[in-house]
Amino acid sequence: MVAGILPQTIGKLKMLSRALLSGNQISGQLPNTIQHIYRLSDLDLSLNRISGPIPESLGKMAVLATLNLDGNMLSGTLPATLINSGISILNVSKNAIEGTIPDVFGPKSYFMVMDLSYNKLKGPIPKSIATASYVGHLDLSYNHLCGAIPAGSWFDHLEASSFTNNDCLCGKPLRAC
Template sequence: MATTFLYILSLTLLSLTSVSNACPPSERAALLAFKAALHEPYLGIFNSWKGADCCQNWYGISCDPETYRVADINLRGESEDPIFEKAHRTGYMTGSISPAICRLTRLSSLTIADWKGISGPIAPCISSLPFLRILDVIGNKLTGEIPADIGRLSRLTVLNVADNQITGTIPRSLSNLSSLMHLDLRNNSISGTIPGNFGKLRMLSRALLSRNKLIGPIPYSISYIYRLSDLDLSLNQLSGQIPASLGKMAVLATLNLDGNLISGPIPPTLISSGISILNLSRNAIEGYIPDAFGPRSYFMVMDLSHNNLRGRIPKSISAATFIGHLDVSHNHLCGPIPAGSPFDHLEASSFVYNDCLCGKPLTKRC
């Protein structure tokens, strides 16, 4: 009798343990509601979403090993996973991102990327997920605005909404994301100005805001972001002058400002900085190319084409340690092209459509 009792007790304890080691029913229900709002017709990635325990072998779902709460959703439409290799295609999914996702209150990362057909807004309740570190929804057809309260996500390190149809303005609260390291808003229809307090994002290393409808000046405060290495503001409608302080940033290596309405002169600080990719083309920049080249000048790319630059190509350019690609075409430059490096490996297309440049590699002699 005692043996039977102990056997039943052990089975009961085992059952309770297995239940406690599974995801909560409420989180399983939230995931199924999330799934119900999506349609994925080709790969069958949701076929594994069955059974009572969403922490066990549900494709793209990871749980905290101690709490058994859903921690990560990682669904990418472009992947090297065997599902994609077997289908010989990238993913395609329609539908929307259900607000039910916000019931996963321990969620740390949410990646729903490159599905091409997912539409609808980013649910405002996303801002209520206190542990969220990664929000990556690149490559869909999402519409609406970035949630106004996005700045509440104090742990957020990655915000990637690139290649969607996002509208509205950059929320002012975004500057409260003190842990943000990677910001990608490229290829949307975001309008308005870059917030003046953008420089509060002190941990930011990449800020990619190209191909939007941003207007107004480049905030001086950007130069306060001492970790920033990659700044891309190209193909917007930004105006005003380039802050000279950008050239004094400690680790800025890439500065793309091409395709805007920027005017004024080129700050000499950009020429003597540690920037290696500098693209200022297709603006309304005027004045002279600064005679500020020196040993610290190491440019993989320097594109100054399609502006209103005048005067000569400065002789100090020969003092640069390296210039891989230089383009000063479509300006109003005049005088002889300096001989020697870096000009001995450049083509004529780098110098055409100026007022009176002469010398090699152009056919016009001085």
């Protein structure tokens, strides 16, 4: 069991490729210095007590492919850098992230898993998500999203549970708009 805060000096671990620290008692904010760990491909800090915003710099990391921050106390908005990056597994569910989902999806967006459920996100699902290279598992449930679910091949395989408990989402697989 690891307890306490992540030190600013974590960025000196330049050769670290995986940081799997789920289910500990890590608290405080995520240090921006994590961006200096240039070989980091998997960062799992889920089920801790981390608070504050998600640093934009995480989406700018060269090889970061898995980012699990679910089950913390993160707040602020979802950085646009996480959407159009090399991250293919993004889980920030069960936090207090608010604002809108950034409308910056593009060909570089490739998500095997994108779980943004159980947050305070509002507004529509961005139309640019249809331009993503791939979206496998998507969970946007338990937010405050509203509007039409974008049409596209990425949404054909999704079930209603991916969109439930939002303010006013409509369209396939939910009720018609």
